[in-house]
Amino acid sequence: EVQMVESGGGLAQPGGSQRLSCVGSGFRFNDYSLTWVRQAPGRRPEWLSSISGGGTVIFYADSVRGRFTISRENSKNTMYLQLNSLRVEDTAVYYCAKCRGGCSGGPQLGVEVWGQGTTVTVSS
Amino acid sequence: DIQMTQSPSSLSASVGDAVTITCRASQGVSNCLAWFQQKPGKAPKSLIYAASILQSGVPSRFSGSVSGTDFTLTISSLQPEDFATYYCQQYYSYPFTFGPGTIVDIK
Numbered sequence: 001e002v003q004m005v006e007s008g009g010g011l012a013q014p015g016g017s018q019r020l021s022c023v024g025s026g027f028r029f030n031d032y033s034l035t036w037v038r039q040a041p042g043r044r045p046e047w048l049s050s051i052s053g054g055g056t057v058i059f060y061a062d063s064v065r066g067r068f069t070i071s072r073e074n075s076k077n078t079m080y081l082q083l084n085s086l087r088v089e090d091t092a093v094y095y096c097a098k099c100r101g102g103c104s105g106g107p108q109l110g111v112e113v114w115g116q117g118t119t120v121t122v123s124s
Numbered sequence: 125d126i127q128m129t130q131s132p133s134s135l136s137a138s139v140g141d142a143v144t145i146t147c148r149a150s151q152g153v154s155n156c157l158a159w160f161q162q163k164p165g166k167a168p169k170s171l172i173y174a175a176s177i178l179q180s181g182v183p184s185r186f187s188g189s190v191s192g193t194d195f196t197l198t199i200s201s202l203q204p205e206d207f208a209t210y211y212c213q214q215y216y217s218y219p220f221t222f223g224p225g226t227i228v229d230i231k
Contacts, residue, residue, distance in 0.1 A: 047220035107155040107174035110215040
């Protein structure tokens with residue numbers, strides 16, 4: 001069974017940092033692109049970033065580019081999201097997700113399996 | 125960025141009813157359209173991808189279709205476990221964007 005499990009959420013101060021982790025299991029980890037999506041309370045999901053299987057192709061949303069960094073360590077079946085310069089408006093549940101191969105580039109792709117989410121609260 | 129709209133924003137229905145939700149993209153997305161179901165406090169769950177392909181394990185009462193830039197999610201006979209919020213999402217180009225959601229609740 002394919003599973004994605006996030007960790008690392010919690011309370012952070014404005015301007016602070018946090019690192020989220022996402023461990024994947026049940027599939028050949030380095031063959032698949034992965035993505036981070038967040039959802040603020042009462043809002044629609046917001047795509048944040050995607051990374052290719054080898055970690056060489058990366059995309060970011062404008063809202064987080066320059067503040068958040070996506071990476072992956074395939075030997076540990078783990079993806080990361082480093083959150084820097086946090087703002088109150090970054091408060092949300094952060095989900096990692098596995099794509100069907102790539103995340104974009106054709107109809108047969110896109111997000112397939114979501115993790116359960118980890119909550120980041122930014123407050124003084 | 126590609127903007128996604130959904131209608132209706134909410135609907136009330138009874139068990140056994142047929143339900144249709146529409147999603148429109150502001151430009152062509154070449155069938156790179158997914159539907160997700162989300163229940164309160166839970167992660168989204170993949171239902172349909174490529175506009176009309178059912179994710180493995182999803183009941184056949186769910187179906188998707190497309191006409192131009194208009195996409196439709198249909199639930200043929202609503203079941204108690206289907207009361208949830210439904211989102212469409214385009215993955216044709218970055219940034220991926222989601223629709224505002226449609227809340228399906230019990231009449």
